[in-house]
Amino acid sequence: MIVKEWCMYCGECAGVCPRNLIEVRELTLKFTEEHCKECSLCIQVCPVKALEQE
Amino acid sequence: MVIKTDVLVIGAGPAGSTAAKHAASGGAKVLLMDKKSEIGAPKRCAEGVSNGGLESLGIEHNPRWITRELDGVRLIAPDGTNVWLTSDKVDLPEAGCILERKVFDKYMAMDAARAGAEIKIKTLATRMERNDEGFLVDAECMDEKFQIQAKIVIAADGPESRVARWAGLRTAVKPKDMESAAQFEMAGVQMENNKCIEFYFGSVAPGGYAWVFPKGDDIANVGLGILTTITDKSAYEHLLEFVKNCPATQNAQPVELNIGGDPVGGLPKKMATDNLMVVGDAAGQVNPLTGGGIISGMTGGMIAGKVAAEAIEENDFSEKKMKKYEKECRETIGDSINKYLKVKDYMMTLNDDELNSIADVFKDSDFEKVSTGELVKNLVKVSPKALIKLGKLF
Numbered sequence: 001m002i003v004k005e006w007c008m009y010c011g012e013c014a015g016v017c018p019r020n021l022i023e024v025r026e027l028t029l030k031f032t033e034e035h036c037k038e039c040s041l042c043i044q045v046c047p048v049k050a051l052e053q054e
Numbered sequence: 055m056v057i058k059t060d061v062l063v064i065g066a067g068p069a070g071s072t073a074a075k076h077a078a079s080g081g082a083k084v085l086l087m088d089k090k091s092e093i094g095a096p097k098r099c100a101e102g103v104s105n106g107g108l109e110s111l112g113i114e115h116n117p118r119w120i121t122r123e124l125d126g127v128r129l130i131a132p133d134g135t136n137v138w139l140t141s142d143k144v145d146l147p148e149a150g151c152i153l154e155r156k157v158f159d160k161y162m163a164m165d166a167a168r169a170g171a172e173i174k175i176k177t178l179a180t181r182m183e184r185n186d187e188g189f190l191v192d193a194e195c196m197d198e199k200f201q202i203q204a205k206i207v208i209a210a211d212g213p214e215s216r217v218a219r220w221a222g223l224r225t226a227v228k229p230k231d232m233e234s235a236a237q238f239e240m241a242g243v244q245m246e247n248n249k250c251i252e253f254y255f256g257s258v259a260p261g262g263y264a265w266v267f268p269k270g271d272d273i274a275n276v277g278l279g280i281l282t283t284i285t286d287k288s289a290y291e292h293l294l295e296f297v298k299n300c301p302a303t304q305n306a307q308p309v310e311l312n313i314g315g316d317p318v319g320g321l322p323k324k325m326a327t328d329n330l331m332v333v334g335d336a337a338g339q340v341n342p343l344t345g346g347g348i349i350s351g352m353t354g355g356m357i358a359g360k361v362a363a364e365a366i367e368e369n370d371f372s373e374k375k376m377k378k379y380e381k382e383c384r385e386t387i388g389d390s391i392n393k394y395l396k397v398k399d400y401m402m403t404l405n406d407d408e409l410n411s412i413a414d415v416f417k418d419s420d421f422e423k424v425s426t427g428e429l430v431k432n433l434v435k436v437s438p439k440a441l442i443k444l445g446k447l448f
Contacts, residue, residue: 008096008311008313010313011214011314011315012313014214015213015214015227015315016226016227016229016232016315017226020219020220020226023178023216024214026090026091044229044283045234046234047288047289047313047314047315048289048290048313049290
């Protein structure tokens with residue numbers, strides 16, 4: 001997952017990730033990519049379009 | 055290093071802090087942790103609460119965290135038709151106020167601390183596992199890694215709701231149930247009545263609404279929530295468009311941008327399991343129609359905190375005991391959440407023309423008081439479609 005630099009770490013992506021793979025820290029976003037099925041729900045809900053499929 | 059505690063509350067928003075306060079007041083050893091360096095900031099909220107809600111939680115108004123006392127509501131239809139519900143028109147307005155969340159949230163955490171809770175900030179829970187004594191939680195604070203052994207975990211980690219899922223609960227939210235929201239706090243906002251909260255309906259915010267909530271004479275939270283399942287634009291793009299077109303914001307400038315998700319799908323099937331309770335946004339404790347979740351989340355937190363203290367005293371952390379929280383929660387806030395879920399589903403079926411015609415009738419209607427329930431009651435009176443879907447509920 002590509003996290004754009006304008007990400008505001010609101011965590012909405014983490015809330016919809018069906019596999020609970022997104023860890024949102026205060027100023028970083030960490031994906032456990034090896035388990036990601038690329039459902040892209042995280043990309044869909046982002047309020048500022050800060051996520052992009054690699 | 056392992057820190058031992060009776061109750062670990064993860065997340066120090068209003069729901070978590072309220073849970074911590076009541077658990078500590080009830081005699082439990084409580085640890086309250088939050089991943090952020092400042093509790094309450096950045097806000098992800100339009101900051102409106104009803105006075106009755108604060109009262110029901112036993113919280114007295116404090117000028118430190120109230121920015122504006124409200125005098126009514128203005129509803130704006132897509133064609134610009136106004137429905138005013140103000141104290142000169144309505145006898146007994148159910149008044150509310152606009153908070154300063156970054157002060158309010160800290161104040162609630164301070165209350166928890168005064169009740170005896172220990173607070174750790176800039177501390178993130180990274181995983182947890184169940185053991186004989188409850189949960190062993192991995193945590194990180196700056197360069198320090200440690201573990202916390204808790205008999206009870208109260209998951210108050212907001213819309214992300216990761217903690218409950220570590221315990222096997224299904225609290226993930228589907229995009230159709232997650233409002234994607236964006237908001238500017240602005241100065242220079244020219245409101246027609248700067249003591250009224252404004253709601254804009256229709257295609258300005260597909261699947262949600264736009265709002266202008268006053269925080270001062272010319273200061274307001276201007277935002278909107280949308281469902282990304284029915285629009286291709288992001289919440290932020292919708293917000294830019296709204297601010298460009300809204301008469302009140304033509305000369306306004308932003309001083310803050312807030313974004314975030316708001317779970318509007320109602321309560322999950324299960325909010326408690328052995329040694330764990332979920333509260334606040336993490337448990338969908340939000341009015342699905344308004345998206346408001348401060349009071350309902352704090353109510354959930356209060357019940358969870360009291361049950362946690364009781365459980366510690368009785369040394370019973372079973373699912374059966376934790377379910378006492380769930381049962382009470384469904385009784386106090388669950389019924390109303392279910393009702394408003396149906397109203398939201400109905401509102402979602404209305405197009406701009408239908409909203410305009412409802413507003414046209416509403417603008418001359420007499421309302422006895424200003425509340426969401428009262429509005430829906432009147433909606434049932436004027437719309438046959440609403441009567442069929444909602445008549446029995448309101």
